[in-house]
Amino acid sequence: MKKFSLFLFLLFIGFSACQNQTEEGQVEFVVDEEAKARLDSTLSSYVESGNVAGISALIFEKDKEVYFNAYGYANQEKNIPMDRNTIVQIYSMTKPITGTSLMTLYEEGAFQLDDPLEKYAPEFSDMKVYQGVDEEGNLILEDANRPVTIRDITRHTAGFPNRDNIPGLSELMKEKDARSYENTLTQMAAKIGSTPLWFQPGAQWEYGQSVDVQAFLVERISGVPYQTYVREHVLDPLGMDETRYVVPESDLDRFSAAYQRTGEGQLTQMPDSSAHAFNLKKWPLTPGGFGLTSTLDDYMTFARMLVKQGSINGTQILKPETVKLMATNHLADSVTERSWLPSKGNVGFGIDFAVRTDPPASQEEMNGVVGEFFWDGAASTLFWVDPVNELTAVLFVQLFPYDGIGLHKNFRDAVYGKFEPNSQ
Structure with a gap:
């Protein structure tokens, strides 16, 4: 490395x-x-x-x-x-543009990559991790062995589930519908944060909703709507009209x-x-x-x-x-x-x-x-x-x-x- x-x-x-x-x-x-x-x-x-x-x-x-x-x-x-x-x-x-927006805040010292996500977003506190389902189809959960970090959401190791074939967990994801166009980023984050992780943070690479959470984090830390922030700090300065x-x-x-x-x-x-x-x-x-x-x-x-x-x-x-x-x-x-x-x-x-x-x-x-x-x-x-x-x-x-x-x-x-x- x-x-x-x-x-x-x-x-x-x-x-x-x-x-x-x-x-x-x-x-x-x-x-x-x-x-x-x-x-x-x-x-x-x-x-x-x-x-x-x-x-x-x-x-x-x-x-x-x-x-x-x-x-x-x-x-x-x-x-x-x-x-x-x-x-x-x-x-x-879209994702690299979002990551660039997030890293402008990093340069300002607004966060560190290994900071727990929950430090800025309590929606992601006390995360539970999926362990399967019992005979009645109820989720079996355990505590996360460490918090999800900002680095996790930049490299897709947070553990957020993103498949339609995980017994019990996929059905819960569909019910919450975090990516509904009708959700604000805050509503989206609350739904993702209240959904159990599929695996322990940092354990594996799984593509998913991490970069949507980055947009939410930009909005939360900056206090500016994400669409406005990315426009003012990346797109407009570059002339990407x-x-x-x-x-x-x-x-x-x-x-x-x-x-x-x-x-x-x-x-x-x-x-x-x-x-x-x-x-x-x-x-x-x-x-x-x-x-x-x-x-x-x-x-x-x-x-x-x-x-x-x-x-x-x-x-x-x-x-x-x-x-x-x-x-x-x-x-x-x-x-x-x-x-x-x-x-x-x-x-x-x-x-x-x-x-x-x-x-x-x-x-x-x-x-x-x-x-x-x-x-x-x-x-x-x-x-x-x-x-x-x-x-x-x-x-x-x-x-x-x-x-x-x-x-x-x-x-x-x-x-x-x-x-x-x-x-x-």
Whole structure:
């Protein structure tokens, strides 16, 4: 862990030393002409095969735009092409923005990562942990062996349940309906806090409601509504005017439709009334874990702020050491149960990012560079930050179910070239 953290720190402070140069002194780029041709071929093939309606990608490298293209349709029924200014639902790519908001408070000394959550939110005091059900179907509970910490909610080790197949506990979750759009963040937190944990805090990695709790915590500590706080401390300073919960009527013609893939080359356009339900009106809930919409350029601004160590265009959102902290693996080796996280490659988890700790061991694994940090969204969107090459990539589609077509793997291979084990 210490060796990896030192390695990552050196990456962050030594970007210029990482630039490879040709004999003529020209900086070499990962995204060269061959990579651009691979990217065009890869993206267009998904549209031509009928497995994606519309797709777009934007890549910056060494502070320069090196790739943009868009194929297919944002809305097939209305014959609206996918474009650079298309608005999409980013789902869980909302999470890193929430984590950034939380860490602005950390920089102010408002909390420490290992503080108990209950110090700021009594809703999470005296948590109980699920041990199964008895013969009558009643929950068997035990006391948590330690409080849930803020670090737990930033790395998904809090123990909050998030599955529909846990006897007794899943039914209770459904009854409480913490993520109902009609709940405020305070009401949501009270419902999560009164639900038993699925496992002891820190024992395993389980994706879930932790980042929604982060949004609640921002609101609780700052005394400012979360939607206002994230706007004032992250989105507005970065000029991310089109990253919003609610898409106004004037912009609906740019709002991509969502598509359900039902088989090879078979897509069904989902009704906007259901697919866009959260983003067509203002709801009481302002979640931290999902809900934002964005454009390629808006989200790229966020990614570039991170690769530039917290500042961009003269605006500082975070300190370099805070970005480093977020992009460092916080999962101990003892956390061996990690759900589907290993499907992302040889990764750990930092503060709202997966963090690559080792190169891929085979061509079948997700491609990438040690030290990169990234996340994706339910509609198959993806972004990553590669500090080694000063590269940031954003991929937009609106496809359900989540990437069942190898899109992310093939997109990464198009950027870096297929992984060669002997090259490591």
